[in-house]
Amino acid sequence: MAPSVMGVTTQPEGASVAFLLVHGLAASSDELATLGQYLSEKGYASFAVQLAGHGTTPEDFKTTSWRDWYESVKRGLEVVRSWNPKFVFVVGLSMGGLLSLLLTSEESEVDGLVLIGTALKVPGILPKLLPILKYFMKWREIDVETAQRVYDVKRFKYQREPVSAYQELFKLQKVVRTIMNKVIVPTIILHGTEDKTIDPVSGQIVYDGISSKMKELHMIEGAEHVISCHPTRVEAYPRILAFIEKIVS
16 A cells, blocks of 8 residues: 555556656645646656645744655655556656655666756855854745746745755755766756756756766756746646657657
8 A cells, every 4th residue: 555645646547657746845746736737638647745844834844854855755656656657757846856866866666857947056145144044043934926926827835934944955955966976767857047046057967967878958948947837838848758758668
């Protein structure tokens, strides 16, 4: 029996290809709903896992660590495998990309990896200020309406986020940088040129850092950070599909 973990299942009848979809920091599985639907229309199944502490309350979120989030991802993979598909793929968005890199560095029975806006390098001075800031600031207020303005698909978003969550993100970044070279599965990397949340150079860093023989890097012109909720997904998704079909055909 598959483990108990929250998430959204899309499972077309007879699907032999299944995806684990992993969302980003302080978000929820709904930010990957458009991709799950797109894959379903192509006959592919998916499970969009909801990470521990996400999609609930900021207070709940504050009690979790990157290890808790990673445990959710591992349980999500077990859900997908319980369907006994012929092919298994992992998709990670933003911080979910970091978790997906870690997962595929440890799991040999994954057929491919899709990374979208991987949160490997945060721009600005926040990473440098955080060691001091954490003593004076426990919460970061979020203007949700403004944050959603550039997207045509709205998604779950906390109105305040614990500063401790960013500490966990930076810890996870350090871990992933040390294990990237262990990733050998076929990988497609997408990043928006207009990403203001994560430095677009992250895509190149991942491309150079993994050991996959089959790998692609696509910079999506004009795309913001959460491509799955941005109009430019109409350009990104066919590229993902073409990459997947090289493996499953």
